[in-house]
Amino acid sequence: xxxxxxEGDTKVRALTDVSFSIKKGEFVLIVGSSGxxxxxxxxxxxxxxxxxxxxxxxxxTNTITLGDNQVSSFRNSKLGFIFQFSNLLTDLTVxxxxxLPRNIQHSNQNxxxxxxxxxxxxxxxxxxxxxxxxxxxxxxxxxxxxxxLINNPAIVLADEPTGNLDSxxxxxxxxxxxxxxxxxxxxxxxxxxxxxxFGEVDRVITIRDGRAFEGExxxxxxxxxx
Amino acid sequence: MDYRIQLATRMLANKxxxxxxxxxxxxxxxxxxHVNFVIFQGLYDAIIRDLSGYRFGDxxxxxxxxxxxxxxxxxxxxxxxxxxxxxxxxxRMSSSAxxxxxxxxxxIQDFQVPVVGVDPFQDTRVSTVHETVSEGQYVFSRNSIxxxxxxxxxxxxxxxxxxxxxxxxxxxxxxxxxxxIVTGIARSPGGQGFDSDVVIHIDTxxxxxxxxxxxxxxxxxxxxxxxxxxxxxxxxxxxPNDDFKAETIEESAxxxxxxxxxxxxxxxxxxxxxxxxxxFAVVTIQIMLVSxxxxxxxxxxxxxxxxxxxxxxxxxxxxxxxxxxxxxGTAFGxxxxxxxxxxxxxFQGSLPLQVSYDWSKITQTxxxxxxxxxxxxIYPAFKATKLQPVEAMRSV
Ligand SMILES: Nc1ncnc2c1ncn2[C@@H]1O[C@H](COP(=O)(O)OP(=O)(O)OP(=O)(O)O)[C@@H](O)[C@H]1O
Ligand SMILES: [Mg+2]
Numbered sequence: 262x263x264x265x266x267x268e269g270d271t272k273v274r275a276l277t278d279v280s281f282s283i284k285k286g287e288f289v290l291i292v293g294s295s296g297x298x299x300x301x302x303x304x305x306x307x308x309x310x311x312x313x314x315x316x317x318x319x320x321x322t323n324t325i326t327l328g329d330n331q332v333s334s335f336r337n338s339k340l341g342f343i344f345q346f347s348n349l350l351t352d353l354t355v356x357x358x359x360x361l362p363r364n365i366q367h368s369n370q371n372x373x374x375x376x377x378x379x380x381x382x383x384x385x386x387x388x389x390x391x392x393x394x395x396x397x398x399x400x401x402x403x404x405x406x407x408x409x410l411i412n413n414p415a416i417v418l419a420d421e422p423t424g425n426l427d428s429x430x431x432x433x434x435x436x437x438x439x440x441x442x443x444x445x446x447x448x449x450x451x452x453x454x455x456x457x458x459f460g461e462v463d464r465v466i467t468i469r470d471g472r473a474f475e476g477e478x479x480x481x482x483x484x485x486x487x
Numbered sequence: 488m489d490y491r492i493q494l495a496t497r498m499l500a501n502k503x504x505x506x507x508x509x510x511x512x513x514x515x516x517x518x519x520x521h522v523n524f525v526i527f528q529g530l531y532d533a534i535i536r537d538l539s540g541y542r543f544g545d546x547x548x549x550x551x552x553x554x555x556x557x558x559x560x561x562x563x564x565x566x567x568x569x570x571x572x573x574x575x576x577x578x579r580m581s582s583s584a585x586x587x588x589x590x591x592x593x594x595i596q597d598f599q600v601p602v603v604g605v606d607p608f609q610d611t612r613v614s615t616v617h618e619t620v621s622e623g624q625y626v627f628s629r630n631s632i633x634x635x636x637x638x639x640x641x642x643x644x645x646x647x648x649x650x651x652x653x654x655x656x657x658x659x660x661x662x663x664x665x666x667x668i669v670t671g672i673a674r675s676p677g678g679q680g681f682d683s684d685v686v687i688h689i690d691t692x693x694x695x696x697x698x699x700x701x702x703x704x705x706x707x708x709x710x711x712x713x714x715x716x717x718x719x720x721x722x723x724x725x726x727p728n729d730d731f732k733a734e735t736i737e738e739s740a741x742x743x744x745x746x747x748x749x750x751x752x753x754x755x756x757x758x759x760x761x762x763x764x765x766x767f768a769v770v771t772i773q774i775m776l777v778s779x780x781x782x783x784x785x786x787x788x789x790x791x792x793x794x795x796x797x798x799x800x801x802x803x804x805x806x807x808x809x810x811x812x813x814x815x816g817t818a819f820g821x822x823x824x825x826x827x828x829x830x831x832x833x834f835q836g837s838l839p840l841q842v843s844y845d846w847s848k849i850t851q852t853x854x855x856x857x858x859x860x861x862x863x864x865i866y867p868a869f870k871a872t873k874l875q876p877v878e879a880m881r882s883v
Contacts, residue, residue, distance in 0.1 A: 309876045342789050342790060350783050353497060361490060362791060365796065
């Protein structure tokens with residue numbers, strides 16, 4: 262796929278001929294320097310934005326052809342999001358935030374137990390009835406992970422999920438994501454500028470000047486299509 | 488509970504200032520309309536009340552030409568009082584006289600005053616004039632006279648017990664002169680009553696005019712004033728060959744009140760403009776609320792909320808604002824109305840307002856305020872749906 266922002270003089274080629282596929286259950290890191298196009302790529306995969314050309318196929322669906330409502334439903338049921346900061350709706354409690362993706366579906370299926378189990382898994386059981394602005398940044402990221410998982414999505418997408426945390430808290434969040442991925446055989450795609458923090462992962466994709474390369478520390482010219 | 492309703496409620500509850508501002512805007516809009524209604528409709532109804540109470544009754548029967556000669560007053564009063572809607576009927580006679588009084592040996596200059604002849608017994612059942620007699624009592628005998636307060640003042644301060652003289656030109660063009668004893672002074676709030684008239688016994692006036700058995704008007708008081716048209720029509724149908732004329736109070740008062748009515752229409756319009764500006768305040772506050780929730784909207788859209796869901800959340804906020812505002816405003820308005828009614832509110836000693844609860848208007852105002860608050864939320868809510876998740880979340 263390709264993505265360009267703006268037109269004419271202000272035109273920016275944010276992504277150029279990016280093409281790869283990811284298998285179910287993979288824990289993938291997207292790394293690269295600032296401004297290289299990591300967030301842009303993640304927004305394309307997350308259907309938060311549309312590529313200028315190319316396709317995004319998720320679970321066999323060509324998402325480019327979907328209308329706004331279908332994209333919303335798709336995001337809701339197939340994708341989980343964890344952002345760098347301010348993930349939660351501060352008007353709601355932690356538990357309500359976790360339940361929100363399910364409530365948006367208007368499903369009357371009771372997922373209270375599921376939500377509580379997830380909150381327990383991320384270690385927030387005791388905080389779940391607090392308002393979301395009354396918990397720490399690390400706790401908020403844990404809640405966001407629980408929320409990202411509540412609908413059993415095909416992919417959990419995270420853009421610098423530890424970018425706003427101190428290194429010790431960041432470490433626990435990384436471990437949490439890795440363990441949840443393993444336990445649930447859940448696909449994770451994580452954008453980070455701190456490769457080291459994540460240790461051993463299934464796969465690393467490096468973005469450099471809007472181009473995607475398999476692996477890390479690749480020579481400039483080398484481009485790998487997967 | 489639907490998450491959109493929950494979110495709308497929470498978001499408002501956590502923005503007390505904006506919520507309070509919006510509610511105040513809506514409720515003040517309503518209050519203005521209630522206050523306008525109490526004062527201006529109250530004044531209008533008070534004038535009607537007094538005109539009907541003092542001069543016209545609910546239905547007024549007169550003769551097309553001059554005075555009623557074809558039927559006796561007793562006959563007509565009896566005829567009316569057989570109708571179940573009719574509480575009572577009474578005859579009146581009007582003329583004018585020149586009046587003079589001798590006070591401590593000095594004659595106060597003659598001047599013309601309107602004279603009203605009443606039947607002392609029937610009149611108190613039909614009109615409220617006797618209630619305006621502030622000193623002494625109403626006409627009770629053939630030579631008692633009730634003097635309006637303005638007349639009394641112009642006569643140099645006539646009081647109960649004084650003697651005065653009326654000179655009336657009778658039907659033959661001759662002067663008829665008679666002396667009276669002042670039995671009462673009439674003073675009405677607002678001066679709508681007989682403050683500038685004198686009241687005497689109807690039979691005395693008939694004698695002086697040499698118009699025995701004749702009657703100027705018949706005032707009819709109803710126990711159900713809404714039946715005025717029915718009673719009037721029944722009367723006119725029953726006496727088709729006579730020269731009778733019958734008018735309901737609305738018709739009798741038409742001339743006095745037509746100007747007033749257009750005044751009320753204008754005041755109402757001002758009230759509705761007030762309500763419109765409340766709606767604009769709601770628009771502003773809602774836009775503020777929406778822009779303070781840009782990030783939240785972005786998150787909601789990212790995790791799958793549709794445009795429609797965002798629209799519903801902010802429209803629902805408008806409904807909450809409208810509902811609470813309409814409730815609070817109506818409560819304020821009703822309190823003011825209650826206060827005005829209980830204290831028989833009047834302005835500078837003028838006639839007390841005739842305050843009433845017009846429930847259909849009250850409901851209509853509340854519904855309108857609610858509707859305007861919702862309409863005022865459409866644009867901000869629509870703007871919120873236009874927020875793109877990526878853009879929205881960037882605005883941290
Ligand atoms: N909305 C936009 N309009 C115009 N240009 C944009 C927009 N978003 C991103 N860009 C540009 O696209 C390029 C890639 O941006 P992107 O945000 O994807 O980088 P990134 O790798 O996430 O950087 P960082 O590590 O700093 O977050 C940059 O040159 C950026 O200036
Ligand atoms: Mg980025």
